[in-house]
Amino acid sequence: MKPDRVWTPYLLVAPAFLVFAFVVLLPALLNTGLSLVDWSGTNQMVFVGIDNFTRAFRDDIYLTAYRNTFGYIGLTLILEVAVGLIMAGVVTMPGRKTAFYRVAFFVPVMLPMVVIAVLWSFVYSDDIGLINTGLRGAGLDGLAQVWLGNPATALIAVSVVSGWIYAGFYMAIFYAALQRIPTNVLEAAMLDGASPWRIFFSVKVPMIRPMIEIAVLLCVTGAFQSFDLFYVMTNGGPDHATEIVTTYLVEVVFRFNNLGYGAALATIMTVVVLVLGLIFSRIRSKVGGVDVEY
Amino acid sequence: MAIRNIRKMAVAAAAIGVTVVLTVSGCAPASNSDVVIRIAMGASGDAVDSNFDTLKDQYETLYPDRKVEIIVQEDDVYQTTGLSTLLSSREAPDAYFEWSGPRMRNHVADGDGADLSEYLAGDAFAGRFDEGAFTGMDVDGSGIYMVPWTGDVTDVIWYNKTIFKDLGLEVPQTWDEFMAVCAAIKKSGVTPIVEGNKDQWTVGNWASHISSRVIGEDVYADTMNGDAPMNSPAMVEAMTYLADIASNGYINDSVNALPDDEANTQFFLGRAAMIVIGSWLMADAVTDAEGLDFGYFNTPALDGAGDQASVLGISTGFMVNAKSSHIAETMDFLALVASADGTKLWAQAGLAPMTVNPFDGVDADERTVSLATLMSTAPTVVAPSDSGYNIEVAAAFYDAVANIIGGGNVQDALDTAQKRIEEIK
Numbered sequence: 066m067k068p069d070r071v072w073t074p075y076l077l078v079a080p081a082f083l084v085f086a087f088v089v090l091l092p093a094l095l096n097t098g099l100s101l102v103d104w105s106g107t108n109q110m111v112f113v114g115i116d117n118f119t120r121a122f123r124d125d126i127y128l129t130a131y132r133n134t135f136g137y138i139g140l141t142l143i144l145e146v147a148v149g150l151i152m153a154g155v156v157t158m159p160g161r162k163t164a165f166y167r168v169a170f171f172v173p174v175m176l177p178m179v180v181i182a183v184l185w186s187f188v189y190s191d192d193i194g195l196i197n198t199g200l201r202g203a204g205l206d207g208l209a210q211v212w213l214g215n216p217a218t219a220l221i222a223v224s225v226v227s228g229w230i231y232a233g234f235y236m237a238i239f240y241a242a243l244q245r246i247p248t249n250v251l252e253a254a255m256l257d258g259a260s261p262w263r264i265f266f267s268v269k270v271p272m273i274r275p276m277i278e279i280a281v282l283l284c285v286t287g288a289f290q291s292f293d294l295f296y297v298m299t300n301g302g303p304d305h306a307t308e309i310v311t312t313y314l315v316e317v318v319f320r321f322n323n324l325g326y327g328a329a330l331a332t333i334m335t336v337v338v339l340v341l342g343l344i345f346s347r348i349r350s351k352v353g354g355v356d357v358e359y
Numbered sequence: 360m361a362i363r364n365i366r367k368m369a370v371a372a373a374a375i376g377v378t379v380v381l382t383v384s385g386c387a388p389a390s391n392s393d394v395v396i397r398i399a400m401g402a403s404g405d406a407v408d409s410n411f412d413t414l415k416d417q418y419e420t421l422y423p424d425r426k427v428e429i430i431v432q433e434d435d436v437y438q439t440t441g442l443s444t445l446l447s448s449r450e451a452p453d454a455y456f457e458w459s460g461p462r463m464r465n466h467v468a469d470g471d472g473a474d475l476s477e478y479l480a481g482d483a484f485a486g487r488f489d490e491g492a493f494t495g496m497d498v499d500g501s502g503i504y505m506v507p508w509t510g511d512v513t514d515v516i517w518y519n520k521t522i523f524k525d526l527g528l529e530v531p532q533t534w535d536e537f538m539a540v541c542a543a544i545k546k547s548g549v550t551p552i553v554e555g556n557k558d559q560w561t562v563g564n565w566a567s568h569i570s571s572r573v574i575g576e577d578v579y580a581d582t583m584n585g586d587a588p589m590n591s592p593a594m595v596e597a598m599t600y601l602a603d604i605a606s607n608g609y610i611n612d613s614v615n616a617l618p619d620d621e622a623n624t625q626f627f628l629g630r631a632a633m634i635v636i637g638s639w640l641m642a643d644a645v646t647d648a649e650g651l652d653f654g655y656f657n658t659p660a661l662d663g664a665g666d667q668a669s670v671l672g673i674s675t676g677f678m679v680n681a682k683s684s685h686i687a688e689t690m691d692f693l694a695l696v697a698s699a700d701g702t703k704l705w706a707q708a709g710l711a712p713m714t715v716n717p718f719d720g721v722d723a724d725e726r727t728v729s730l731a732t733l734m735s736t737a738p739t740v741v742a743p744s745d746s747g748y749n750i751e752v753a754a755a756f757y758d759a760v761a762n763i764i765g766g767g768n769v770q771d772a773l774d775t776a777q778k779r780i781e782e783i784k
Contacts, residue, residue: 105465105468105469106443106447106469120782123782124782125775125778125779125782126779189616190613191611191612191613191616191617192613192630211612211613211615211616212616213616214612214613214614214615214616214617214765215616216765219616299557299616300557300558302557302559302615302616302761303615303616303761303765304615304758304761304762304765304767305758315439315440316439316754319439319440319443319444320438320439320750320754321750321751321754322443322465322750
């Protein structure tokens with residue numbers, strides 16, 4: 066059915082577009098404009114063209130922040146999405162009472178991030194931390210580490226905390242998806258003699274693939290939004306081993322008072338996230354983006 | 360039935376009305392006619408924070424139509440995001456704590472600092488400060504932009520007297536003696552030095568002091584402004600002193616993971632024999648280290664071109680927001696901060712006030728008095744690189760220092776810092 070007036074569709078879309086323009090497009094455009102100036106926030110702006118961008122591509126710390134962010138993404142895909150998937154599989158196994166575990170796994174998601182960061186800082190503490198105390202108690206003194214102070218272990222240590230928090234979140238998503246799988250499909254597999262694990266990996270996982278893809282996208286984009294965990298636990302250290310784009314942005318803007326350069330770094334990050342989203346979308350459509358309907 | 364319902368509704372409406380009125384009146388900070396002045400600062404310990412509450416009460420008694428709002432933020436937050444966020448907010452502070460030097464000058468350049476010369480010359484501040492107290496608080500002679508508050512010795516080496524006595528150790532006068540002391544303490548099974556360098560400024564400050572002693576104060580100033588190379592042979596020599604501390608295991612393994620306040624706690628608990636940090640440790644010690652017998656000594660003499668008796672320090676004070684509508688009222692509050700009674704409060708809380716005769720009639724801790732004397736009689740006072748010079752150069756330097764104290768190669772760390780400084784320029 067065609068609308069009576071030509072502008073009716075535009076009118077209907079206008080509220081949503083205005084909100085989007087006001088909260089996303091306009092700030093992004095203003096930020097891009099800001100990236101072309103040298104400005105401390107209150108002094109006179111000086112137009113510097115693309116100097117801030119060229120500086121960003123020479124800035125070793127900024128590039129290190131990307132390496133760390135991608136490393137963090139890799140680790141959290143395992144520690145959050147994969148572990149969340151396995152947890153969902155375990156709590157949906159037939160014949161098990163799993164309500165307690167479902168709640169327990171989800172509790173960390175509800176705790177304030179700063180509280181978790183402080184709590185885990187004590188867990189990782191060199192002398193009174195649970196991990197080192199446990200290792201020393203077991204006679205494994207050689208394995209005790211300064212987990213957050215060693216550049217080789219700091220990023221992994223923070224990622225483990227991230228996994229501890231968000232694995233429960235992804236478990237909840239996968240749990241909801243797994244509950245939607247028709248029982249007759251599972252019963253057919255069982256009648257064919259498939260083990261619970263075989264059913265999980267060969268039947269359930271393929272059937273919730275769209276949800277897994279969304280989880281991967283959330284995990285990747287979420288990594289670029291991370292900040293508080295890193296800021297409280299390591300503040301980007303030691304030696305920038307846990308510096309991620311957002312912690313460096315805060316340092317540039319608030320410690321160095323360099324809003325123009327900070328805006329350039331934010332603009333580049335926005336482009337990177339958009340490109341990643343497009344690549345993800347392209348891959349999804351190429352490898353068969355047809356959702357399984359059931 | 361209907362009447363009963365109407366009554367119920369009336370009672371409910373009245374209850375809601377009373378609740379709203381009480382809530383609103385209870386929440387209201389002041390009547391419309393009241394002047395509210397906001398004072399922002401980083402936390403300096405419970406004793407100091409409660410003293411500001413005392414002064415606020417005094418002020419509100421003296422001026423019944425004015426209110427004071429004290430905004431205290433966690434110290435690191437205040438220095439980084441806190442103050443700048445407050446200054447750009449709609450309810451920006453009327454006065455705020457700041458260090459003298461470049462940070463203060465930046466605020467003035469940004470239009471956030473008022474010239475206070477006229478007020479400081481007035482009756483309220485008459486005779487409260489010596490001329491020297493305003494050093495570093497002017498901008499090219501254009502005016503005075505701070506009410507001086509305290510003089511912080513930014514690093515001394517605090518030591519546990521009991522551990523030293525038990526091991527028969529004396530306060531070291533030279534770096535070699537200092538290393539011998541560290542070796543003896545380590546041999547006894549105690550950690551010689553604990554530092555919380557998670558935010559990089561603690562060891563960074565000490566490294567500033569050591570490098571100024573080795574390369575000389577003028578070259579140090581040039582280096583920290585980015586005008587002399589960070590990776591010069593003299594700087595490598597200076598930072599090798601720190602590298603020796605790390606390679607000999609004289610500092611806690613967790614140095615780069617530990618926050619500064621947790622390092623203080625470890626020192627207070629006697630888990631380490633020494634800690635290198637500023638005079639503000641006294642403010643925490645007043646409440647957290649009862650019974651601990653501890654003293655301090657300045658960084659021992661090194662071989663170098665600088666003054667080996669120099670002190671690393673910086674003055675602090677309160678700036679007044681040039682955009683404030685209540686500058687005169689704010690200065691009345693700061694006059695209380697600088698008054699004889701205010702001075703007593705700060706001295707008793709373990710600070711070293713910059714007012715004249717700060718410890719007169721005060722039962723101040725002898726270490727506090729001694730630190731103030733150390734600062735006021737120092738032949739040379741050197742500013743830490745993150746407070747007195749280019750902040751981005753300081754950040755590159757502190758990265759290198761963190762790397763070195765974590766066991767990294769001195770030359771590589773300084774080369775990396777120099778490369779970064781060249782990119783900044």
